[in-house]
Amino acid sequence: MQSPTDSATRASSAAPAWKSDIVSGFLVFLIAMPLCLGIAMASGFPPVAGILTAVVGGILCTWLGSARLTIKGPAAGLIAIAIGAVQELGGGDMQLGYRRALATITLAAVVQILFAVLRSGKLGDFFPSSVVHGMLAAIGVIIFSKQAHTLLGVTPQSKTPFALLAEIPHSVAKMNPEIGLIGIVSLVLIFGHLALSQRIPALKRVPAPLLVLLAAIPMGLIFDLDHEHTFTWSQSAYTVGPSFLVNLPGNLLSAITFPDFSSVLSGTSLKYVAMFALVGSIESLLSAKAVDMLDPQKRRSDLDKDLLATGVGNLLCGLLGGLPMISEIVRSSANINAGAKSRLSNFFHGLFLLLFVAFAPMLIHRIPLAALAAMLIFTGVRLASPSEFVKTFRIGAEQLVIFSFTLVVTLATDLLVGVASGIALKTVVHLFNGAPLRSLFRPEIETHHAEDRVMLRVRHAAVFTNYLTIKKHLLQQSSARHVELDLSHARLVDHTTMERLHELEHEFSQQGRHFRILGLEKHRSLSGHPLSAKKKTADANLGLTS
Numbered sequence: 001m002q003s004p005t006d007s008a009t010r011a012s013s014a015a016p017a018w019k020s021d022i023v024s025g026f027l028v029f030l031i032a033m034p035l036c037l038g039i040a041m042a043s044g045f046p047p048v049a050g051i052l053t054a055v056v057g058g059i060l061c062t063w064l065g066s067a068r069l070t071i072k073g074p075a076a077g078l079i080a081i082a083i084g085a086v087q088e089l090g091g092g093d094m095q096l097g098y099r100r101a102l103a104t105i106t107l108a109a110v111v112q113i114l115f116a117v118l119r120s121g122k123l124g125d126f127f128p129s130s131v132v133h134g135m136l137a138a139i140g141v142i143i144f145s146k147q148a149h150t151l152l153g154v155t156p157q158s159k160t161p162f163a164l165l166a167e168i169p170h171s172v173a174k175m176n177p178e179i180g181l182i183g184i185v186s187l188v189l190i191f192g193h194l195a196l197s198q199r200i201p202a203l204k205r206v207p208a209p210l211l212v213l214l215a216a217i218p219m220g221l222i223f224d225l226d227h228e229h230t231f232t233w234s235q236s237a238y239t240v241g242p243s244f245l246v247n248l249p250g251n252l253l254s255a256i257t258f259p260d261f262s263s264v265l266s267g268t269s270l271k272y273v274a275m276f277a278l279v280g281s282i283e284s285l286l287s288a289k290a291v292d293m294l295d296p297q298k299r300r301s302d303l304d305k306d307l308l309a310t311g312v313g314n315l316l317c318g319l320l321g322g323l324p325m326i327s328e329i330v331r332s333s334a335n336i337n338a339g340a341k342s343r344l345s346n347f348f349h350g351l352f353l354l355l356f357v358a359f360a361p362m363l364i365h366r367i368p369l370a371a372l373a374a375m376l377i378f379t380g381v382r383l384a385s386p387s388e389f390v391k392t393f394r395i396g397a398e399q400l401v402i403f404s405f406t407l408v409v410t411l412a413t414d415l416l417v418g419v420a421s422g423i424a425l426k427t428v429v430h431l432f433n434g435a436p437l438r439s440l441f442r443p444e445i446e447t448h449h450a451e452d453r454v455m456l457r458v459r460h461a462a463v464f465t466n467y468l469t470i471k472k473h474l475l476q477q478s479s480a481r482h483v484e485l486d487l488s489h490a491r492l493v494d495h496t497t498m499e500r501l502h503e504l505e506h507e508f509s510q511q512g513r514h515f516r517i518l519g520l521e522k523h524r525s526l527s528g529h530p531l532s533a534k535k536k537t538a539d540a541n542l543g544l545t546s
Helices: 006-041 046-060 076-090 094-117 129-152 161-166 168-173 175-199 201-205 208-222 269-295 304-319 329-337 342-361 361-365 369-383 384-396 397-412 415-432 467-475 497-508 538-545
Strands: 071-072 230-232 236-240 325-327 443-449 453-462 482-486 491-493 514-518 521-526 532-538
Touching: 006 046, 006 076, 006 129, 006 208, 006 342, 006 369, 046 071, 046 304, 046 342, 071 168, 071 329, 071 538, 076 094, 076 201, 076 269, 076 369, 094 161, 094 269, 129 161, 129 168, 129 397, 129 415, 129 482, 129 497, 161 168, 161 397, 161 532, 175 201, 175 208, 175 514, 201 304, 208 369, 230 269, 269 304, 269 497, 304 325, 304 397, 304 497, 325 329, 325 453, 329 342, 342 361, 342 443, 361 482, 361 514, 369 514, 384 397, 397 415, 443 467, 453 497, 467 482, 467 497
Parallel strands: 453 482, 453 491, 482 514
Antiparallel strands: 071 325, 230 236, 443 453, 491 532, 521 532
């Protein structure tokens, strides 16, 4: 029987959790609102579509998913797919393209729900790190190539990423001075906040998007962007007006748009269904795993359950006119840093967004598009930062080749082709490094038992294509307190497998169990990084053969 003292103690500890979740939810709302608007507009969707997605992700998905501290909403990582769907499916008619894109999101959501039912949360462990980061870097370049022109107040002529990048000098020369000033000030503020907050930790408590809005909205009022007019600067005439501000409907209900399923089974639509389902699921799973690592209480999420919540949320968003959602890493990290304790922080972030759009739509209308473009450029630059290339090179030169190849192919084609090409190249690299073809997907595993200790020996290769099988065998040893993985007979252990085994080692320790990797003494690391790929030396191979 519980004592009154125990109940009082629990009540007193519950109250601060509520307070923390409300505060963190509010701070995430301040970050999420401008980003949701910007992501929607960059995707070719109405601005309110981004808010709608975050509201569904916060108010509904909170109660369906198990990822306790993740924030669900639209993500910059899906901009390239969404705008591609709108443009390609609409054939020049953006409204028709938007409605047909909603149909592909709806069908992709059904696929995500099917993934969850089939317990495909393990997909997050399959895709090679270098390929995923190459894809994300390509998305960053795409975002930058499009938003640089919006920041300058210029409409570009080009459509492809390479052509858009080449057109930036022309847009700089033709920049609208007032819009460009708002955009440049916003850019300086957001990058300046990043630099100064590293020296002044207290600045991290002030969301950078809030600083941008506090500067950009008054500048928009000074330049009278509410009313269309012409001004002269340096003997050139420029026009500004409401088209440079966020445009919102009178209320959220009037923003609901139903999908057009008339061409949902066409080849083009099915291509985007596959991209929304695969890329959205991978990003969401990787984000949820990353947030688990950041959780101060080290709680682990049921990734299949979280994928189900994402799929259900996307189904509703697709049917009502919203963007696709994922478990978003940047907002989730801010959520944890703000002191979130439970899933209620995601709920409060969605609730604050709903209340703000319902009762203060005119304030949102005051936000200049150039300010939103600056926030998206910041996101794009971080995704494709030169430091990402350096970090990848330190892991191994072959990782940089795969990373760069994925990036270039994605920019030249699309995300699906880029990811597939990166995976194909990585497989070729493994064959070149000595992995036998027969063991790429079916590893040869021997199991040896001794009391509460189990040793698994992997022969030939331990690489990303067969890691899921290796992990399955390791997790089946649930009764053993000590689990060892002997890789002395593996010719090649790739970086993805090393990274995943390192994560698995952490999971075992959280369960009070021990996991150890053996047999890498005679392997040569392909770089100085502790988790680089390991290749067995020729002498060691001769010893095993003899």
